[in-house]
Amino acid sequence: MFSPLADRMRPTTLEDMVGQSHLLSPGKPLYNMIESGEIPNLIFYGPSGVGKTTLASIIASRTNRKLHRLNATTASTSDIRDMVAELDTLAASNGILLYLDEIQYFNKKQQQSLLEHIENGAITLIASTTENPYFYIYNAILSRSNVFEFRPVSAEEIRPAVERAMAFLAQEKGCEITAENGVVEHIAGAAGGDVRKALNMTEAAVLSTLYTDGKKVLTMETVTTLSGKSAMRYDRDGDSHYNILSAFQKSMRGSDPDAALHYLARLLEAGDLPSVCRRLMVCACEDVGLAYPMIIPIVKGAVDAALQVGLPEARIPLADAVILVCTSPKSNSGICAIDDAMADIQNGKNGDIPAHLKDAHYSGAKELGHGLTYQYPHAFPNHYIPQQYLPDELKDRVYYRPCENKNEQAAKTYWDAVKSKKKE
Numbered sequence: 001m002f003s004p005l006a007d008r009m010r011p012t013t014l015e016d017m018v019g020q021s022h023l024l025s026p027g028k029p030l031y032n033m034i035e036s037g038e039i040p041n042l043i044f045y046g047p048s049g050v051g052k053t054t055l056a057s058i059i060a061s062r063t064n065r066k067l068h069r070l071n072a073t074t075a076s077t078s079d080i081r082d083m084v085a086e087l088d089t090l091a092a093s094n095g096i097l098l099y100l101d102e103i104q105y106f107n108k109k110q111q112q113s114l115l116e117h118i119e120n121g122a123i124t125l126i127a128s129t130t131e132n133p134y135f136y137i138y139n140a141i142l143s144r145s146n147v148f149e150f151r152p153v154s155a156e157e158i159r160p161a162v163e164r165a166m167a168f169l170a171q172e173k174g175c176e177i178t179a180e181n182g183v184v185e186h187i188a189g190a191a192g193g194d195v196r197k198a199l200n201m202t203e204a205a206v207l208s209t210l211y212t213d214g215k216k217v218l219t220m221e222t223v224t225t226l227s228g229k230s231a232m233r234y235d236r237d238g239d240s241h242y243n244i245l246s247a248f249q250k251s252m253r254g255s256d257p258d259a260a261l262h263y264l265a266r267l268l269e270a271g272d273l274p275s276v277c278r279r280l281m282v283c284a285c286e287d288v289g290l291a292y293p294m295i296i297p298i299v300k301g302a303v304d305a306a307l308q309v310g311l312p313e314a315r316i317p318l319a320d321a322v323i324l325v326c327t328s329p330k331s332n333s334g335i336c337a338i339d340d341a342m343a344d345i346q347n348g349k350n351g352d353i354p355a356h357l358k359d360a361h362y363s364g365a366k367e368l369g370h371g372l373t374y375q376y377p378h379a380f381p382n383h384y385i386p387q388q389y390l391p392d393e394l395k396d397r398v399y400y401r402p403c404e405n406k407n408e409q410a411a412k413t414y415w416d417a418v419k420s421k422k423k424e
Contacts, residue, residue, distance in 0.1 A: 005203040006196040009168045010054055012061065017051055018161045018195060019153030024055075030148055037062055041118050043103070043137065044128040046150025047240070049194030052128040056099045059126060068098045072105035080113050087122050096123045103127035104136035111138040118144055152193025159188045161195055165202040166218075176215035177206060183218050190227035201226055241275070249279050253287040257326035264322050268315050276318060277303040283325050291331035291405035295324065331403040340399045351391025382418045 011017045014024055014034065023030045033039060039059055044052040060067045068083050083096060103111070117123040118141075125145065129136065133147055162184050170177040187205070191198035205223050209216045248263035267276045284299040302321035306314035360371025375385045388395055402408040 004196075004200060005165060005169070006049075006199045009165065009199070010057065012058065014055075014058060017054060017058075018157045020051055020055075020150055022151070023148055033146075034059055034062065039063060039097070039124055039126070041125045041145040042127070043133050043142070043145045043147045044126070044150055045133050045147060046130070047152055047193065048130055049191075049196035050150045050153055051195065052150055053099075053101065056126045056128065060097055060099065063097050063124075066096050068096055069101070070098065071101045072103050072110075075100075075106075077110055077113060080110065083123075084117060087117070095121065098123050098125050100125060100127040102129060103141075104129045104131045104133075108138050111141050115140055115144075153195050154193070155185070155188040155191075158191055158193075158195055158198045159184055162187050162198055162202050165199045166206070169203065169206050173206075175211070177218070178215065179218040180220050183220055183223050186220065186223050186227065190223075241272075245275055245279055248276075249283050249287075252280075252283045252322060252325045253330070255326050255330065257323045260322050260326050261319060264315075264318060268311065268318070271311065273306065273311060273314060277306060280318065280321055280325065284321075286335045287330050287332060288325055288328045289331045289334040290408050291329035291403060292407060295328055298324065329405045329407075331405050331408060333401060333403045333408065337400040344394065344397070349394060351393040353391060354388055356387070357389065382421070384415075384418050386419070 014031070017024060022028065025031060030042075039062075042059075044055065046052060066086070070079055070083075083098065087096065098114075100106070114123065114125060118125045125141075127137075127141075127145070133142060166177050166179065166184075183205075187198055187201050191201065201223065204226050205218045206216060208226065209218055209222055244263055244266055248260060248267060251259035251263060264276060280299055280303060281296075284295050288295045299321045302317040305317040309317075355369050356371060356374040358368075358370035359365065360374070365371055375387055377383050377385050379385075390397060402412045
């Protein structure tokens, strides 16, 4: 049976692993735990192909406990019962080390079935997940575990793994394997931080390269064809989706067009046109807002054009809109004002509408005293007359506070002048 290269040359020591230096450098907490040989319950969180399973295997080799491996996508409660049945037997006299891959696929009942045993130490749990554990893992499991986040491996860190893979395959096949300039770098970069993908791409390149004078020379043409699109991490229902969108909007809010265009490109490469359009509209209203109100119909026009023409042409009006949002003055006075107003409503601060503002367009309104003292602003100079609009209990509440930009300050100056005249 064919075994993938990533499994055949899986590292067996911490020194052979690539990436995760923030966890596995000497002196780091996880490194010290492993070196001590006393392993608490662990949860490894991060994208695929970055070393979670490899590290669990290395930890397992350093313990005297019986190792059980389960994958939550296929395991059942009966598998857990069978494992628990081994406790206090000669087969597991020192307890059990359970490596549970993709724990997010275990339901609450299945996760709860482990609680008693990981709490008393009979089972040491090492669980891995590609999803945010704080969303998918039962709180009681989380409170009994140490969570470590694994990060995508940089292309620079992947390069040595690709070179080792070529040497490993050369030894397996008994031939020389070399590569044109730039091939190793291309594989490392195209893997998108996934070491497993880089190794599998290397193996595919070797298998698809013919012998020339008894050796194989990997060409840029071959690896470019095999790699296709960059292995960008993107899952519309997972962390990658929300992380990229968050970075996209925060880059626009932070007035960095280069970063915003980078994240726009990642979203468009993934074909996620709806999310781009939605975040652009939100950012125009939330982050530029009253500093440049005309940006809202402009961005709406760009979004409409993008949705009408579709990809790849949609990238053009969207790029224009992103750059405009980034380079426009910013104001969050609108969102702050409505959020404060909604907070009052949600906290029960409503109050009765002043009688002079109530509807008076029906018979009997006058008898109720509705609308009797209302003054029509357009009948006064500058279309303004002071009168109370908020309910009595909120009459002094201020929601809108102009930001320091030309548009809002101009409006503030105008209304300050108009209102001050009425006070004279």
